[in-house]
Amino acid sequence: MASATPLSRTALTFYTLVALIAFAANSVFCRLALSNEQAVPLIDPSSFTAIRLASGALMLALLMRLTSTKNRTTLDKSSAQPHGSYLAAVLLFVYAIGFSYAYVLLDTATGALVLFAAVQMSMMLMSYIQGHRLNRLEILGALVAFAGFGYLVWPSVGVTNGxxxxxxxxxxxxxxxAWGGYTLLGKGTAKPLFATGYNFIRTIPIVLLMLALVWLLSGLMPVDAMQSTPARLAFNVSAQGVLLAILSGALASGVGYALWYRALSGLSANHAAVLQLLVPVIAAVGGVIFVGEQLSVHLIICASIILFGIALVISAKTTYKL
Known part of the structure; x- marks a missing residue:
């Protein structure tokens, strides 16, 4: 979201910090709602995804309306066409549904680490396919990050069920x-807030189709199979689960993305990339404080190796915009 005047150092620091906390909060909210350590989870993954995307769309629509009013523009049908795309909406949905079902199985820290690393590595791979050739430092960083992943996966620790x-x-x-592809599709967009808003809105038909499919499958499958992990195909909605999904969609996603795009006007691509290294760390701390999870020495070592490898790639040469 472009700004007519530069941000002050204080405002830039505030927007950046709140946005990073919001990104990490998504992991905490999702884990609180979907943890399979509870006798009855607060909500099922499909319902969490649907409410998250719908509430995010509503919040972003409100922010777009406020922005349009401030700039004396309109949000008529014709103005919506250039913003975002249906492909981006599909990738956004894949990101959200995969995120929800993964957090049935992973703890907060591990999930955030795998998500963040996959985003960075997928963007680096797509950049390579598009013609960028890695230098030695980038190759070293990629190898270090993959080695960290191998060390993370090998003993299968840091998760709720080995x-x-x-x-x-x-x-x-x-x-x-999916999020990496979504980010690359939005690279260089003139109005990222509007592109994100319309992409969220475009996910609504996909969400309705998903809910219809889950309803159909839940009617065909045995009760035991519906309730089993990781299927969780039966609808299960509680007030607390709905609240967590709304917080994830409206605040952590909607407001978080808006603040991040505002902060990007004052950050270089390198700074933005390096700052996002903090997200898994913040999520891990949130998991300990709010979810009661324990951080193993193994996970800390893996996170350090993976993030160090990614930092090497970023510091070598930024070839994509986050």
């Missing part, structure tokens, strides 16, 4: 790759 850890990591990696 047998399901790989499934959770694969789901979160798919989610991260």
């Amino acid at each position: 047998e399901l850890s790989i499934s959770g990591m694969v789901l979160m990696a798919i989610s991260g790759c």
Whole structure:
């Protein structure tokens, strides 16, 4: 979201810090709502995803309306066409649904780490496919990050159920790759707030189709299979679960993205990339404080290796905009 005047150092620091906390809060909200350690989870993953995307769309629509009013512009049908795309909306949905189902299986810190690393690596891979050739430092950083991932996956620790850890990591990696593709599609957009807002709105038909499919499957499958992890195909909605989904969509996603785009007007691509290294760290702290999770030495070592590798790639040469 462009700004007519430069941000002050204080405002830039505030917007950046709040946005990063909001990104990490998504992991905490999702984990609180979907934890399989509870006898009855607060909400099922599909309902969480639907409410998150719908509330995010409403919040972003409100922010777009306020921005348009301030700038004396309109949000008529014709003005909506250039913003975002249906492909971006599909990737946004894949990110959100993968994120929700992965957090049935992963703890907060592990999920945030896998998500963030998958985003960065997928963007780096797509940049390579588009013609950018990695220099030695970038290659070294990529190898270090992949080594950290191998060390993370090998003993299958840092998750709520060792047998399901790989499934959770694969789901979160798919989610991260979708977000990486979504980010690259929006690269260089003149109005990122509007593009994101319309992309959220475009996910609503996909959400309705998903809910219809889950309803159909829940009617065909045995009760035991519906309730089993990781299927969780039965609808299960509580007031607390709905509230967490709304907080994730409207605040952590809607307001968080808006503040991040505002902060980007005063950040270089390098600074933005490096600052996002803090998101898994903040999420891990949030998991300890609000979810009662424990951080293992193994996970701390893995996170350090992976983030160090990504930092090497970023510091070598930024070839994509976050």
